[in-house]
Structures are given as C-alpha cells and as structure tokens.
Amino acid sequence: MTNLNSSFSVGMGIITWSLRFGCFLHLFMDEIYEFTETSGESMTPTLQPNGDYAHVLKRYKYGKDLKVGDVIVAVKPTEPHHRVCKRITGLPGDMILIDPSMGSDLNSFDKIGYNGNDKDKDKDKKIGGDKEFDEKLNEYIEYIEKTDKQDIQDKETFKKLELKEYNENKYNSMNRYIIVPEGHCWLTGDNLSQSLDSRSYRPVPMGLIKGKIIAANLIFEPFIKIDEDDKLNVYGFRWIKNNFEDEIYSIE
Amino acid sequence: MIMAPPTPVLSRDNAQFLIKKKHISLTDISPETLKKENCKLKSLTQYECSYDYKNDNIICLPFKRLFKTCQSLDNFHQLVEVTNNSTNH
Amino acid sequence: MFLRNPYLKSSIKGAGIFISWIPVVLVIDKYFYSVSSVSGSSMQPALNPFLTRKDWIFVNKLSLNDLNNIKVDDVLLIRSPTNPSKIVIKRVKGVQGDVIRTRYPYLRNRCTIPKNHLWLEGDNIRSIDSNTYGPVSTGLVIGRAEKIIYPFDRFGDIPQGGREARLSKLRAIG
Numbered sequence: 409m410t411n412l413n414s415s416f417s418v419g420m421g422i423i424t425w426s427l428r429f430g431c432f433l434h435l436f437m438d439e440i441y442e443f444t445e446t447s448g449e450s451m452t453p454t455l456q457p458n459g460d461y462a463h464v465l466k467r468y469k470y471g472k473d474l475k476v477g478d479v480i481v482a483v484k485p486t487e488p489h490h491r492v493c494k495r496i497t498g499l500p501g502d503m504i505l506i507d508p509s510m511g512s513d514l515n516s517f518d519k520i521g522y523n524g525n526d527k528d529k530d531k532d533k534k535i536g537g538d539k540e541f542d543e544k545l546n547e548y549i550e551y552i553e554k555t556d557k558q559d560i561q562d563k564e565t566f567k568k569l570e571l572k573e574y575n576e577n578k579y580n581s582m583n584r585y586i587i588v589p590e591g592h593c594w595l596t597g598d599n600l601s602q603s604l605d606s607r608s609y610r611p612v613p614m615g616l617i618k619g620k621i622i623a624a625n626l627i628f629e630p631f632i633k634i635d636e637d638d639k640l641n642v643y644g645f646r647w648i649k650n651n652f653e654d655e656i657y658s659i660e
Numbered sequence: 661m662i663m664a665p666p667t668p669v670l671s672r673d674n675a676q677f678l679i680k681k682k683h684i685s686l687t688d689i690s691p692e693t694l695k696k697e698n699c700k701l702k703s704l705t706q707y708e709c710s711y712d713y714k715n716d717n718i719i720c721l722p723f724k725r726l727f728k729t730c731q732s733l734d735n736f737h738q739l740v741e742v743t744n745n746s747t748n749h
Numbered sequence: 750m751f752l753r754n755p756y757l758k759s760s761i762k763g764a765g766i767f768i769s770w771i772p773v774v775l776v777i778d779k780y781f782y783s784v785s786s787v788s789g790s791s792m793q794p795a796l797n798p799f800l801t802r803k804d805w806i807f808v809n810k811l812s813l814n815d816l817n818n819i820k821v822d823d824v825l826l827i828r829s830p831t832n833p834s835k836i837v838i839k840r841v842k843g844v845q846g847d848v849i850r851t852r853y854p855y856l857r858n859r860c861t862i863p864k865n866h867l868w869l870e871g872d873n874i875r876s877i878d879s880n881t882y883g884p885v886s887t888g889l890v891i892g893r894a895e896k897i898i899y900p901f902d903r904f905g906d907i908p909q910g911g912r913e914a915r916l917s918k919l920r921a922i923g
Contacts, residue, residue, distance in 0.1 A: 449709070449718075452707070452709050452718055452720060453707060453709065453718070453720045457718075476704065476727075476739065477704055495704075495706070497704060497706075497725070499738060500738075501738050502738050502739050502740070502741075503670075503675055503678075503679070503739070503740040503741065504727075504739075504740075504741040505725075505741045505743055506669065508723075508725060508741075508743045508747075509706075509708060509723050582672065582743065582744055582745055583671050583672045583673075584669050584670075584671070585669070585670040585671070585672060585674075585675040585741070586667055586668075586669060586670065587667065587670070588667075589665050589667055592665075596706060597706075598706045598707055599706075599707055599708070599709045599720070600706050600707065600708050600723055601708045601709055601710060602709065610667060611665075611667060651704060651705055652702055652703075652704045652727075653702060653703060653704075654700060654701070654702055654703075655701040655702055655703040655726060
C-alpha cells in the first residue's frame with residue numbers, strides 16, 4: 409500500500425514540477441529571451457535563407473526602445489500565427505518614401521501602385537478632369553489637417569502641387585512619401601527584391617512586435633572556426649547590428 | 661488592400677510643403693544647408709539580391725537610403741527621407 | 750549555522766514551493782483566463798455605466814487560439830493600434846471580408862476588412878476605435894470579455910450594444 413502511495417506522490421511530483429518548469433520556460437521565452445529558427449530570403453544577406461537561428465531579446469516587445477535600423481521579429485498582420493523578421497525603416501511621425509527601390513530592374517516584387525490599380529496608368533490626365541482624384545485630394549488635406557495639427561493655409565497651392573505630380577510623375581518611386589502613423593512602424597526586409605513588407609501591407613502596429621534580434625548563429629557553419637580577424641567563431645555567430653549611421657557627405 | 665489606418669501617399673512636393681515651416685529641404689543635402697538647418701545626414705543600407713545560377717550563389721547589391729534628423733523637427737516628424745536618384749547612381 | 754533552525758528551513762522550503770507555482774499562475778492569467786478592471790467610457794452603457802465605479806470583468810484568453818471563433822458583437826481586449834502599451838476594450842462589429850459602412854472620422858465611407866482583421870467599435874459613439882484607426886489585426890487581440898463579475902447587481906453576461914455596421918446587413922434591413 410505504501411509503495412503505491414509513494415510512487416503516486418513521486419509521479420505527481422514529477423508532473424507538477426514539469427508543469428512549473430514548463431510554465432517558467434514559456435514565460436522566459438516570451439518575456440526575456442528566445443533562440444529561434446528563421447527562414448526565408450527576405451532578410452538576406454543579414455540573415456541567410458536557411459539555417460540561421462536568431463537570438464531575440466523580448467524586452468523590446470511592442471516597440472519599446474526600438475530605433476530605426478533595428479532588426480525585429482513581428483507577427484504578420486494578415487497571418488497572426490506567422491512571424492517575420494524585418495528591419496525598422498520608419499517610426500511614428502517619420503516622413504519616408506514608400507519604396508525608393510521600385511523601378512529598379514532587380515525588383516521582382518509587385519508593389520501596390522498609386523491607386524492599387526494598373527489600369528490607372530493610362531488615365532486621362534487633364535487638369536480638373538478627374539473626380540476621383542479630386543476626392544483623394546480632399547482626403548489628403550483632411551487627413552493632414554487632422555494628424556499634422558496644422559491648417560493648410562494655401563489649399564490651392566497644395567492642390568496644384570499634387571496635380572503637377574500626378575500629371576508628371578505618377579509612378580516615380582522617388583516621389584511617393586508616407587508619414588508613419590501613431591503607434592505604428594514601417595518594416596522592410598533587407599532583401600528589397602524578395603521581401604513582402606510594409607511596402608505592400610503598409611504600416612504595422614507596434615503591438616505586433618515580439619522582440620529585437622541582436623545576434624544570429626548559422627548552424628551550417630563549422631562548430632569552431634577561426635575567422636578572418638583570427639578570432640574564434642562558434643557556429644557562424646555574428647551580431648545583428650543597427651545600421652542607421654551617420655553619412656559622411658562627400659562632394660563628387 | 662487597405663490596412664489600418666488609412667495613410668495617404670504624398671508627393672515629394674507636398675511632403676516638402678508640409679515641412680516648409682521647419683525650413684528643411686527634402687532635396688538639398690549639401691553640408692552648408694545641413695549646417696543651416698541644424699540637421700544630420702544619416703543612411704541606412706539595404707540590398708537587392710538575385711540568384712546567380714552560374715555560380716550557385718546569391719549576389720547582393722547595396723541600396724542606400726538617406727535621411728535627415730533635425731533639431732527643429734518636433735516630436736511628430738522625427739526624420740525625413742531625402743533619398744533621390746543620385747543616391748545609388 | 751542559521752540553516753540549522755528547523756522553522757527557518759521549512760519556511761524557506763515553503764516559500765520556495767510557493768514561488769515555483771507563480772509561473773503557472775502567470776501562464777494561466779496570460780493564456781487561459783483572467784480578471785480585469787475596465788477604465789474609460791468607450792463601452793458605455795454596457796460597461797462602466799457610472800464612471801464612479803469601475804466594472805470588473807472575466808476574460809477568456811483560451812478561445813482566441815482559433816481566431817475563427819471571434820464573432821460580431823464579441824467584446825474583446827486588444828492592444829491599442831495607436832499606443833502599444835495600452836490595452837483597450839471594444840466590440841467586434843465586422844470580421845474579415847465584411848464591408849463596413851464607416852463613421853466619422855474615417856476618411857472613406859466604406860471599408861472592406863482584410864484577412865485576419867476585425868472592425869472594432871466602442872458602444873459609446875464618442876469612442877476612439879476602428880473609425881479612427883481602421884481594421885485591426887487579430888494579432889493584437891488579447892482576450893474576450895465574457896462576464897461582468899463586479900458590481901454584483903450587474904453580474905452576468907455583458908449587455909449587447911453598438912450599431913449594425915455591416916453593409917450587407919444594413920441593406921437587408923432597408
């Protein structure tokens with residue numbers, strides 16, 4: 409009888425301790441640190457398409473203390489069970505280009521156009537001839553007055569400038585700016601040609617950010633290796649750095 | 661696809677119009693102008709990668725983006741992008 | 750030397766065991782069931798009808814694993830799209846695929862809800878909700894508020910509220 413009792417209590421002990429340890433581990437990985445596999449080409453060459461494992465710090469969850477240039481892990485807005493690794497290229501209030509690399513020959517991704525509609529390319533470009541365009545213009549003005557908290561003194565000039573742009577440079581990627589809204593961030597994969605990111609799904613709420621990637625290990629690299637600087641390198645370890653740096657302007 | 665929140669696209673001229681009051685140019689990045697505007701020039705480099713079938717590896721060409729961070733930009737506008745056609749030749 | 754004290758030893762052991770159960774409690778609170786107070790007036794009159802007293806609600810975090818379980822008129826706790834450190838409470842008024850007839854201050858008068866997004870509105874007409882920040886990704890959902898647990902005179906299910914926002918249903922009425 410006592411044997412049964414004691415093995416029962418030992419069994420229960422094992423179960424409850426596993427439960428307690430499992431919960432501790434889960435919380436640790438959620439709130440402090442996680443070592444997780446990454447895959448995909450959207451962050452090459454920073455992260456390799458296969459075999460790269462990322463060290464993720466969770467204290468940067470929800471965008472806390474994050475800066476432009478940091479690499480983060482976020483939940484995909486349209487697929488909440490998938491996670492993506494991207495670089496932050498815009499924070500709330502930043503005025504940035506949607507996709508300056510669009511139009512480059514190396515860019516194989518289909519991006520959303522001005523109206524999201526290819527047939528608008530051939531639309532008639534008379535001044536004042538476009539009712540939908542006029543509505544969009546009024547929308548901009550309303551939006552800007554609301555979010556920028558300033559009145560557009562000269563609405564006519566504003567409209568004329570926009571019309572000029574519409575007629576001349578509608579699809580010029582160097583001419584399409586966006587202001588990142590409150591509470592959101594702009595994410596771009598380092599491999600601009602093969603990344604589905606904010607350029608397609610627009611600003612991402614920072615509530616979807618799970619952590620910051622600070623380093624990575626490439627398991628295909630040998631366990632121990634001496635690298636170019638004569639330093640010991642374990643499993644292809646490298647720091648994943650913020651690359652938003654000062655630019656030294658040189659006169660050509 | 662409209663994701664939240666609806667954010668309109670601005671042309672460079674209109675974006676410039678909006679920050680005109682702060683006297684910051686979206687096109688002029690000369691050292692004299694930067695000094696006058698009390699701005700710093702910063703860059704972020706990403707890549708355009710393609711697969712080289714012949715040698716079975718990935719070739720990545722850098723793509724640089726330029727930004728200005730300025731003293732006079734208040735909490736709402738923190739940095740503005742000044743990348744243009746000559747940034748990456 | 751002081752560990753020889755039997756009372757101290759068993760107290761420390763007891764404290765250790767107590768502490769070892771804390772992660773379990775935290776996991777239950779985070780992923781299974783939780784209790785929360787409601788602040789603000791965006792869900793009036795269903796919640797916090799009198800601002801002098803905060804309602805306390807029972808939150809179910811379990812059913813959210815299969816996001817297809819979310820239905821119109823569910824009251825959800827979400828991480829605010831405009832301020833990720835705040836958790837807000839709103840009612841679902843549309844799910845993916847629905848076309849919504851939006852309200853001020855939304856810039857367009859129609860909105861089609863993308864995949865895995867929700868249209869959320871506070872019952873109070875003056876609330877800040879999807880009409881301000883657009884459709885919300887289900888990735889921001891924290892849990893579903895299922896019952897009012899305090900004050901006792903309103904104990905039970907959360908009352909219905911809010912308007913019909915889906916265009917398809919609005920047309921059917923007309």
